[in-house]
Amino acid sequence: MSGCGVLNPFACGTLPLAQFVSDGLRWLVDNYRPIFQVVKAPFDTVLQSLASFMTSAPPLLVIIIIVLVAWQLASWRLAVVVGAILFFIGFIGVWTETMITLSIVLTALIFAVAIGIPFGILATRSEWLYAVLRPLLDGMQTIPAFVYLVPIVMLFGIGNVPGVIVTVIFAVSPVIRLTYLGIVQVPEEVIEAMRAFGANERQLLLKAQLPLALPTIMAGVNQTLMMSLSMVVISSMIAVGGLGQMVLRGIGRLDVGLATTGGLGIVALAIVLDRLTQALARRRRRPGEVWEHGPVAAVNRLFAQFKASSVQASVASETPHHLGSGGKGAT
Template sequence: MNDCGVLNPFDCTKLPLAPLVSDALRWTVENYRPFFQTIKAPFDAVLQSLTQFMTAAPPTLVIAVIMLLAWQLSSLRLAISLALLLVFVGFIGAWPETMVTLAIVMTSLVFSLSIGIPLGILSTRSDWLHAILRPILDGMQTIPAFVYLVPVVMLFGIGNVPGVIVTVIFAVAPVIRLTYLGIRQVPEEVNEAMRAFGATDRQLLWKAQLPLALPTIMAGVNQTLMMSLSMVVIASMIAVGGLGQMVLRGIGRLDVGLASVGGLGIVALAIILDRITQALAQPRKRPAEIWAQGPVATVGRVLRLLRVSRSGGRAVGPKVDKGI
């Protein structure tokens, strides 16, 4: 037995951290379980709405909407590529699970942005808040994802809604950090010029800082989406449905084919979400430039051609008579 001394102090005393954390979590569950069940309500409402919409919509309609969105934001080539990816997902038999996973990821994204962007903005306004958030975010991004599952299960139970909650906790850190970084990187000359012209703090935020920080913020949104997808697979261990459940069942049964189908569906979904968010992150000279391309611009050109052809086919005489 080692002697306790200066060279080996850890045999003398150990901090009872593990039992303290377990007792604190058990006490929280016993006294505040109804409160945490109430917190589930907004997550449940958004998730159920998105899940019902995504699973009830015809696959052709979903593919058409995503194709038009990608065409509007980027190019027709990207739109066709994403449509082919979705068709591939459907033909390998993973369409229902993909829609459930997409609903979970989009719900997680809604709440991650609702929490992360305001916190990132507030941390740029308050140094003490940033000093508090920084070590917390460091811990959130370094703690293994499996560690989040135990307290979430004890506080919220199992199922898709606890899966959304644990995904938000795991994936919210990048959008907070990159919102803070994007606003901090706005040139000070821009801030001084806005203030010199009498802009308020709100006008400075909405008219200058957020538009200039948008590419960085969208990079945070992209990272949040990717981390949400990775967490959805891990959260399948607490009965979260979708593609992660397919992968988990394939691993449990040693069914390589089933696990491969789920994995390919996750890869396809990750590519689709990544390309769309990258298209949103591209800087543009004018906000209206996005509407000068894609299906909206095509429909506008067709309407103008129809208007010109109709006006050209009519006689000019009656219009002159009306003017007279």
């Protein structure tokens, strides 16, 4: 039964797929390494900008900014919760590592959204493109995350920037799928009404399809964020810093306290990012309604009150002068 034959054709020979992949990667590295360094440059620029601000800025300033953003996007209650979580992160001693992880996740999110949403839109315009993307996205979501590490190391090296690139590849699938799903689920009646009033494809996309698909698209962004955070620990194996590196060191040293502290930091950061993206996914009655509450609305009210009081003061200061001049004319 173990010999080559009809009942066991695989004993006659197998496809050397592993050798093909290894040879192909070596060929890419030997011939196109400068191209991969050029591809790496924008990731490096965005990551270094975010990381330098988040790690060098005073923690209280960063907390205030994030709390104000939470208040503007949702409510003061969420802002209080986010502030408490951020103070908890600082008090357990993982503030710097959390900021490094946050910069990596935000950089990956920026590029995943910049790649995913346009591809999702194009897939709604071309069935051929969606037919090509669908098996690719299935494979990207089912391949074990560890498999991505070896080719990324060979092509881009190790460190935080290759970690961002592998995170983008791993986490871009949900935003592509849900952008496509959100747009194709826009009611046909809306599309027909827009076209009846003379809307072109650009106006149809910007005025109807994207606004109606926004909750679904933001659900994809939320999933991309969560997948990016799940990749943080795995990508620490290629020298990516932050909380994932703490967890990896704790596992390697059997240090339960270190691993638990890093894990709690990841959980706390996941809660903050999840609540903020859920607030963005809520359906708004009007496009500008997000500015009608929160710190922006409070500043606008203060400015309006100051302007009204200054106008009243100027009117009050001018009134006696006019009355006095009128009285002298009468005498």
